[in-house]
Amino acid sequence: QSALTQPASVSGSPGQSITISCTGTSSDVGGYNYVSWYQQHPGKAPKLMIYDVSNRPSGVSNRFSGSKSGNTASLTISGLQAEDEADYYCSSYTSSSTLLFGGGTKLTVL
Amino acid sequence: QVQLQESGPGLVKPSQTLSLTCTVSGGSISSGSYYWSWIRQPAGKGLEWIGRIYTSGSTNYNPSLKSRVTISVDTSKNQFSLKLSSVTAADTAVYYCAREGLLSPAHFDYWGQGTLVTVSS
Numbered sequence: 167q168s169a170l171t172q173p174a175s176v177s178g179s180p181g182q183s184i185t186i187s188c189t190g191t192s193s194d195v196g197g198y199n200y201v202s203w204y205q206q207h208p209g210k211a212p213k214l215m216i217y218d219v220s221n222r223p224s225g226v227s228n229r230f231s232g233s234k235s236g237n238t239a240s241l242t243i244s245g246l247q248a249e250d251e252a253d254y255y256c257s258s259y260t261s262s263s264t265l266l267f268g269g270g271t272k273l274t275v276l
Numbered sequence: 277q278v279q280l281q282e283s284g285p286g287l288v289k290p291s292q293t294l295s296l297t298c299t300v301s302g303g304s305i306s307s308g309s310y311y312w313s314w315i316r317q318p319a320g321k322g323l324e325w326i327g328r329i330y331t332s333g334s335t336n337y338n339p340s341l342k343s344r345v346t347i348s349v350d351t352s353k354n355q356f357s358l359k360l361s362s363v364t365a366a367d368t369a370v371y372y373c374a375r376e377g378l379l380s381p382a383h384f385d386y387w388g389q390g391t392l393v394t395v396s397s
Contacts, residue, residue: 167339169322202382204323211372211390212323217383255323259381263336265313265325 170195170256170268177274183244186271188256189237194266196237200259203232203241206270207252215254216241243273251275278302280373280388288367288395294360298373298388305354306331311376312356313384314347316369324369328376329356363395 171189178184188195188203195201201219204212214223216232219239229244239258243250256268284296298312305312314326327337329347337345341360349356360367370390377383
């Protein structure tokens with residue numbers, strides 16, 4: 167099974183909005199509403215930001231939102247802040263009852 | 277507050293077996309509402325799912341590692357463990373344990389801090 171496809175990097179200025187895509191297949195992203203997004207700062211464990219495509223855990227800013235269309239899921243961060251600079255990973259359940267992660271996207275806040 | 281803590285040797289020789297344990301506190305591993313997973317991350321690279329176990333002992337593994345991986349659970353100690361056999365330098369990584377929603381797969385809400393395992397002679 168291949169990793170989900172994410173852009174290697176995205177950037178934006180404070181206050182702007184950015185979107186990170188996560189592309190899979192009909193056997194994973196497109197087949198289930200079990201897509202999650204994680205934020206990881208250097209040297210830290212990943213932090214859950216979005217689950218089940220578009221749900222935010224308690225305590226996560228409403229500047230973070232998720233969506234899905236076909237085989238591609240997306241994470242949008244609005245009102246970019248300096249502390250949003252981190253690596254972001256998507257993950258999806260698969261038809262084999264396994265999990266896939268995306269390759270990760272480095273977000274730079276200019 | 278649920279906490280997970282990985283433990284085990286930080287250095288493993290090539291061809292040997294890597295063994296790690298994850299101790300869960302603040303909640304019962306037998307609650308039945310969660311899977312318990314292992315995930316790894318080589319330095320500078322992305323996350324890789326290794327596998328998961330349910331309290332019943334049923335498991336799912338990453339197909340690329342399945343022949344070398346065993347995940348087990350000890351409910352009496354509130355722990356679950358990872359064994360990875362025939363390791364090579366490519367298995368050098370930070371290993372995380374995490375809790376995954378049973379009804380919401382891919383939803384890891386609690387993670388351990390991670391432990392670095394280096395494969396070297």
